[in-house]
Amino acid sequence: MSPVDPPVTPPVFLPATPPTDAAALLTVRGLQKSFGTTRVLESIDLTVNRGTVLALIGPSGSGKTTILRCLNGLDLADGGTIDVADYPTVSFDAVPGKKQLTTLRDRSAMVFQHYNLFPHKTVLENVIEGPVIVQKRNRAEVTAEALALLDRVGLTEKKDSYPFELSGGQQQRVGIVRALALRPQLLLFDEPTSALDPELVGDVLRLIKELATEGWTMVIVTHELEFAREVATEIAFVDGGLIVEHGAPKEVLRNPREDRTRQFLHRLLFPF
């Protein structure tokens, strides 16, 4: 192994406690992505400091979800670089190797729009799958941690249920717990409430808000402007594969500098 290889065992944190450090946790430079001949990401530059809650907003097809998926290596960018935490820079100017994708996934965990829980595993098994099977951590220890996390989101009595027995809101809370159990430094949320019935949205948003106040570093793709205003410490408006505007929620939402941002917000506020 060369000296720049990531450590085999992940460092130990207290259960579900966000790591604290002032430095930039995530740095993205010139990220590009095309699907066939369609250019989805023109060139994305983004810095996310530790403790930042960044909301990515923008029209559908703007590339915001693609940014998130590139951060977790689910989509492979065609160019640019990503730096996560103390890991070596992942460059997409050549096709990245498996090890580099592992780098991205080791430090970030994602919550999906459609939860994507494993249907053949119980709630508890869903949560401990990654830590036990991939990270090779002690099963008893991971289970205790998972139960504490489930307790925290009010799903202790559902630990032996299968995903299909849960409501959408419960499934999404399990999805969040599954992400937390991986002990990531960066949490990625892909429209976490878009698939939920309106009356179930509140529980999930409340949980994300709690995580935000605890100091987790998060990137959230969302359509919930009200939520973004309340929870995010920064908002980036994405359009046409570019970050058009990036700043404090008040500035971006109330006094957008760019025309495109203004038009987008206007359409959202006055849809009829």
Place this chain on the structure above:
Amino acid sequence: MNESSSELFFSSIGPLVQGAITGTIPLALASFAIGLVLALALALMRLSRRRWISSIARVYISIVRGTPLLVQLYVIFYGLPSLGIVLDYWPSAIIAFSINVGGYAAEVIRAAILSVPKGQWEAAYMVGMSRSRTLSRIILPQAARVSVPPLSNTFISLVKDTSLASLVLVTELFREAEQIAAFSQEFMLIYLEAALVYWVICLVLSTGQGFLEKRLDRYVAR
């Protein structure tokens, strides 16, 4: 049915059932087990991004599905000896049926793997799994449930197809029936009786399929 033919009917049940137990059923089970392993390998090859690997599987499946089972059986039993490869009845029958089942079941398994939602792959990758671990721990258990009904079909067909093994001298249900029929000249009675035994075996298998489906139900993404 007169008295002698009802006597023949009852006295033939023993040999026919014995033929099923010592011939048809072990032949079908062994061929299905080997065929499934082959099918899984072929299905994964078909899904490979490397073109030459998927091409090999594609050609294999095309040949197996495009030629009659009886011809495959004859090639292995009567054809191979001319190349100096002489196999016993049983091994040649098992090889032929396994190769055949492998080709058909490969497509079933491939379709079942493809039926698992893409989000399952992504969630597995997200928690850090490799492709092979994702397959074995996340995708295949879900694909298994989807493939139970079509694979049960394949197995039931196989049980009936093993009657062809009588033509390469394997002593199984149908060969017993042929011998009894030839000896007694009661063709209608004996062949209907053989059909009845096949039918009962397949009824049992269908029931088993129902149980298996119920048991694996929780494996389905909804």
